[in-house]
Structure formats: structure tokens, C-alpha cells
Amino acid sequence: MQNENKIRTLWLIGCGNMGSALLASWADAAEAVVVVDPGSPVVPAEVELFQALPEGAPPPDVVVLAVKPQVAPAALAGLPALVGPETIVISIMAGTMLAELAAFSGDAITVRAMPNTPAAVGKGVTALFANGLSDDARVSIEQLFARTGSVVWLEAENQFDAVTAVSGSGPAYVFRFIEALAAAGEAAGLPPELSEKLARATVVGAAALAEADPRSPRDLRAAVTSPGGTTQAGLEALDADPGLPALVRAAVRAAAGRSKELAEGR
Secondary structure (H helix, E strand, C coil): CCCCCCCCEEEEECCCHHHHHHHHHHCCCCCEEEEECCCCCCCCCCCEEECCCCCCCCCCCEEEECCCHHHHHHHCCCHHHCCCCCCEEEECCCCCCHHHHHHHHCCCEEEEEECCHHHHHCCEEEEEECCCCCHHHHHHHHHHHHCCEEEEECCCHHHHHHHHHHHHCHHHHHHHHHHHHHHHHHHCCCCHHHHHHHHHHHHHHHHHHHHHCCCCHHHHHHHCCCCCCHHHHHHHHHHCCCCHHHHHHHHHHHHHHHHHHHHCCC
């Protein structure tokens, strides 16, 4: 990639839920931002939209692969001819190993990433992994994903299964908890709209406090739990057999297992 850390051209291939979440923070991330999607996604006015890969264009600086793994062979068949050795190809396709990306990236530099949907509001977290990146390439990638939230680098590619299960799928677990908390409030006698509002605001507020307060989640929980009080009663119910910790471990184990299956082509 030329001109040090400046991204001149950024292609986002696939603009579904995750691609759209990234695009929300990337509309001005490069001099030219291109979305390639056969559907009709809504994109900002400054973003170019193509139904297929733009043939004849100069090699882009960065390409982000945000298509589903099962459609990648067809959707990305022409990509190797369009990228150059200085192009950075970043895949967010679950279960697709770096070694497999060569089929879609030719001689380009390849990187794996696992973002999550809070990227749409700048509160995501993205895990990254690559082999042998230059310092300039590493900085460019970090700066790109820092627009969407936090960035972490993994020590080994095999950590992606667990990362996918924790932070990639994690927002859905939180949304499911909001649903359950709102439903419980309704069952306790609250109007549905009020119960959902309380559940949403409680989770948002607790997350903001966890981000701002240096205390551990354990200490934050203890600070709001008076002995013999209402919170303790509720927590004891959450921890009753099988308990919330066991359920969360089961969810992460199932999601990580599915990530491994995808990597094995199942």
C-alpha cells in the first residue's frame, strides 16, 4: 500500500448486517470507498455501489471480504486479477483460514478479522490476525478498525473460534438477555413498552459503567448487591442450577464449535 498509512481506495465486498455496520464508520475512511453487493443496500451518497466487481479499476489499497463463506467462491472468483501485491485483503468470513484466502486474494497481503455489529455506532470490538505484516500495513489496519471501536491482535489464528463465540456472537447474547429481562418485567406486571424501555436502558447504563469504571465486573456486581436484599435474591435465582454461568459457557462452547465446523467445511 502506497503513501504510508493513507488509504486511497477501500472496497467493501458484501454489505449485509456486518458489512453495513462497518460501512457506517467507513464512509469517509478513504479517498474512494466502493461497495460491491448484488443486492440494493442503502449506502451513503459519497460511497460508490457496484453490483459486481469493478473490472479495469486500479488495484485497491484495501479490500474487505464481508460475504458469507458459502457464496465466496462465486462472489470473489474474479478478485485475484483485480488486486496487487500491495493490496491488503481483510476477511471477516467466519471459519475461513488465512491459507484458504489465497484462492480469493492472489498475491495480496491477507488479514483475518472478527468485528461485531456494535461497530455501527463506534462501539464494536475487532480481533485481527496476520502473518508478517509491515508496520505501515499494521497501522493502517488498526486505524481503519479503530473507527468502529476497540481493536485487539490475536497471538494465534486458532483463537478465532473462541473470539467468534465471545465477541462476534456476544451482542446477540446481550440482546437476548434484554428480551428476557423485558419479558420478565412484563410478567411481573409492567406494561410491555415500559418494561422494554427499562430493560434496554439498564443494559446500556450497566455497559457504560463497566467501560468507565476501573473496577472488575465482579466488584461492580458486589457494589450493587446488598446482603439479603432484592438484588441478591435475583442473583441467587440466576445462579440456581444450571445457572447463568453454565448457560453462558454452553453458548460459547456451541458457537465456537460451529466456528470450527465452518473452518472444516461442514
